[in-house]
Amino acid sequence: MSDTTLPPALSAIQEDFLALEIRDRLQLLLEFSNELPELPERYQDHPDLFERVEECQAPVFIFPEVTDEGIFHLYAMAPAEAPTTRGFASILAQGLDGLTADELLAVPDDFPYMIGLTEAVSPLRIRGMLGILGRIKRAVRQQLADRA
Template sequence: MTTAPTAELPAAFAELRDAFLEVPERDRLQLLLEVSYELPPLPARYADAPELLERVQECQSPVYAFTEVDDAGVVAFHATAPEEAPTTRGFASILAQGLTGLTAQEVLDLPDDLPLMFGLTKSVSLLRLNGMAGMLTRAKRQVREQLAARTV
């Protein structure tokens, strides 16, 4: 597994990654569960219009997400995942905390193997890590689509 040096990751992701890597491997799943409680609620504009969110098919649980790029090029990532799926909620929370506030270009520059950088490969299944990768892939695609729509 290739792990980028912390300096190559935006600060929020570097801090989260370091938090996971600093605890013993056996405690990382517990940390992920704690992070799951930090998933921000959806803004009202999405809570009242769930059709605006995109289903993340790679997740076993029903996860819906949307990435916004504001006029200044700053990203906000919104997601919802059931409370009975704390691992998935934890991944969504990591992305919400890490992506929100980045520029569109910073999001696009994130390494595709970001989900593997948290030291969770022995704590959660590859299928669950693929779910986080699916969320990241969608976020990047949604950013690209919004940027392209502005140039038309």
């Protein structure tokens, strides 16, 4: 799929990764892990809303939300001891936030392969990011179907 189909924030993230040498891409991923957005206060005491992403080696929990206005937000929790997984969640939280549900669903399923990390992290870890994106899309489709 063409890079031009990426929403602006994801496109910028992709450009940032691809502009770096392979060894530096891992460092950028670690920087993203430190930038995972905090949970809004209204969700901090509601772990029941979050789904564990079983495809990830480390525990990561997500709560994809489409507002009544149709705007997407991703809330995620991952331990600091799992910087790769935290970084993946952060990339998706930052790159997808504010999209419409349709824009989100149009993001290529293989986006994790498009940011040049396949040489920097193991295929198993990339599968985890694919799992996060897949679960986000499934949850958004379900939310839309529940409203229909």
